[in-house]
Amino acid sequence: PCTMTPSPPPLLPIAIIGSGPHALALVCKLYEESVDPFEENPANAKLFRQHDGKVTSKYKGLKALKSETRGAIRKKLKVTQGRRAEMRRISSHIRVFDTRGTWCAQWDQQFKNLGITVLRSALNAHVDPTSWEALEVDLNERKDRERETVEFHELDADKSYRGPFQLPTSRRYRQFTQQVIRRYGLQDKVEKKTLVKIRKSEDHFELEFETGERVFAKNVVLGCGPLCVPHWPEVFSAYDKERCLVRGLLLHSCDYMKMSPENLDAVLGAKRRIVVVGGGLTSAHIALSLCSRSLQTNVIFVARKPLQVKPFDIDSRWMGTQRNIQLAKYWSIRSPEQRFKLINETRGGGSITPVVWENLQEARERQQLTLLEDTEIVDLEVTLNAAPWNVILNTGEEYAADLIVVSTGTETNVHHDPLLSQLVEESTALYQDRFPLVTEDLRLNVEENVFLLGVYASYQLGPGALNLMGARAGAARISKALKQQLEW
Numbered sequence: 001p002c003t004m005t006p007s008p009p010p011l012l013p014i015a016i017i018g019s020g021p022h023a024l025a026l027v028c029k030l031y032e033e034s035v036d037p038f039e040e041n042p043a044n045a046k047l048f049r050q051h052d053g054k055v056t057s058k059y060k061g062l063k064a065l066k067s068e069t070r071g072a073i074r075k076k077l078k079v080t081q082g083r084r085a086e087m088r089r090i091s092s093h094i095r096v097f098d099t100r101g102t103w104c105a106q107w108d109q110q111f112k113n114l115g116i117t118v119l120r121s122a123l124n125a126h127v128d129p130t131s132w133e134a135l136e137v138d139l140n141e142r143k144d145r146e147r148e149t150v151e152f153h154e155l156d157a158d159k160s161y162r163g164p165f166q167l168p169t170s171r172r173y174r175q176f177t178q179q180v181i182r183r184y185g186l187q188d189k190v191e192k193k194t195l196v197k198i199r200k201s202e203d204h205f206e207l208e209f210e211t212g213e214r215v216f217a218k219n220v221v222l223g224c225g226p227l228c229v230p231h232w233p234e235v236f237s238a239y240d241k242e243r244c245l246v247r248g249l250l251l252h253s254c255d256y257m258k259m260s261p262e263n264l265d266a267v268l269g270a271k272r273r274i275v276v277v278g279g280g281l282t283s284a285h286i287a288l289s290l291c292s293r294s295l296q297t298n299v300i301f302v303a304r305k306p307l308q309v310k311p312f313d314i315d316s317r318w319m320g321t322q323r324n325i326q327l328a329k330y331w332s333i334r335s336p337e338q339r340f341k342l343i344n345e346t347r348g349g350g351s352i353t354p355v356v357w358e359n360l361q362e363a364r365e366r367q368q369l370t371l372l373e374d375t376e377i378v379d380l381e382v383t384l385n386a387a388p389w390n391v392i393l394n395t396g397e398e399y400a401a402d403l404i405v406v407s408t409g410t411e412t413n414v415h416h417d418p419l420l421s422q423l424v425e426e427s428t429a430l431y432q433d434r435f436p437l438v439t440e441d442l443r444l445n446v447e448e449n450v451f452l453l454g455v456y457a458s459y460q461l462g463p464g465a466l467n468l469m470g471a472r473a474g475a476a477r478i479s480k481a482l483k484q485q486l487e488w
């Protein structure tokens with residue numbers, strides 16, 4: 001009798017889950033051959049010096065290290081265009097899977113639903129791997145810098161921040177990202193699939209998608225973004241969130257940002273009395289976008305602490321051309337506990353931008369918005385009145401509400417993350433509380449080829465891991481490791 005042993009499944013070299021800015025930055029960097037002299041990695045000897053476990057920056061700021069000329073950056077872009085065949089070869093080793101099926105769809109959706117017209121980050125934050133100045137160069141080339149950027153002056157007198165002092169409009173940032181996607185020929189790269197299970201086998205991973213389809217991959221990169229695990233204040237623990245959502249009574253900002261505009265319209269309907277719970281930029285954007293829907297809308301914005309107004313979500317020293325100095329200090333800290341302490345201090349809780357603060361004041365003047373700082377919801381009652389909620393505050397005040405939108409952030413917790421939690425139990429990875437102590441090349445642990453993008457890579461990337469700056473930094477590290485392993 002002829003006994004045939006089944007042939008082993010073909011192994012995909014790289015499976016990337018998620019197609020947000022972080023995954024896009026990685027794929028571009030995998031396709032890109034030019035070297036970025038500003039790569040944020042302690043091993044980048046052009047920028048950093050390593051000695052006895054300490055890292056120091058060779059320069060006082062990135063401007064001190066002569067920036068590339070516009071011509072040099074343009075040249076890099078041209079070289080890339082001439083590499084189509086090479087890029088096709090690389091492409092055959094990589095598959096990108098995302099529930100949404102197109103690049104940065106989650107980003108676009110959240111900007112649309114929240115009505116965000118300008119980025120919070122400056123011109124140096126984007127996904128183009130060629131240079132941190134690429135967006136600036138593009139704006140200059142197309143001569144639309146004045147029209148498509150917004151200047152900010154809050155940090156003019158701050159010696160620790162020396163620019164850039166312009167923020168791109170959301171529209172122009174999107175246009176630039178689309179250009180980058182086209183430059184690398186990535187338009188059709190994302191496959192619309194939702195990953196539901198990851199199983200580790202001997203030398204590979206088995207990925208199972210919602211459809212039941214399986215893919216076997218040698219390396220898996222998780223770039224599923226920060227909206228996976230919503231955080232709810234204790235007072236909501238008694239409520240079945242799914243049922244409340246279905247009945248249009250309660251929304252988390254994660255839902256608000258993930259929903260299609262049609263579904264969001266259906267939930268918001270003609271609701272006029274809305275309580276927004278939060279204190280960070282997302283909650284403020286939600287409050288403003290609700291006000292903008294109708295002049296009859298009345299928003300009660302409940303914030304546990306006084307709102308903090310600052311240009312960036314992290315300390316400004318981490319956002320500008322002196323970022324390398326902060327990174328060197330961060331990498332010199334050996335203790336994971338101390339690193340995360342610094343991250344917490346640098347992020348310093350939710351904050352809103354000066355422009356959004358002004359917009360909130362305008363909404364208050366129009367009597368559309370009541371801002372209650374230092375205030376918490378202590379109890380909730382479901383009523384049979386026209387307004388289904390009675391919201392009771394620690395101040396003793398009570399408000400009738402048609403809808404409550406909770407925007408108290410997301411939980412970064414490797415143990416609760418829908419995909420990562422499947423891997424952590426069997427893995428020998430180390431943790432500091434909720435964060436994995438990822439390796440220098442951003443793997444979950446040294447033995448496994450699971451790479452983490454975004455906030456879960458904070459241990460190595462520092463406080464900006466979640467943001468666009470972190471996207472480029474993470475992409476550089478992971479692409480280097482993958483290129484070495486696959487001998488590209």
Ligand SMILES: Cc1cc2nc3c(=O)[nH]c(=O)nc-3n(C[C@H](O)[C@H](O)[C@H](O)COP(=O)(O)OP(=O)(O)OC[C@H]3O[C@@H](n4cnc5c(N)ncnc54)[C@H](O)[C@@H]3O)c2cc1C
Binds near residue numbers: 021097099125223469
């Ligand atoms: C409102 C808002 C504004 C922001 N503005 C800025 C800014 O101006 N500047 C800045 O630097 N940073 C900003 N950030 C922070 C950060 O850059 C963004 O959150 C960014 O979208 C993160 O990118 P990402 O690739 O990690 O995740 P996402 O953009 O969230 O993408 C993750 C993708 O993974 C997919 N996915 C998740 N689970 C699965 C699964 N199981 N199977 C398949 N696909 C899956 C999702 O569909 C999604 O498309 C902002 C964040 C928010 C929330």
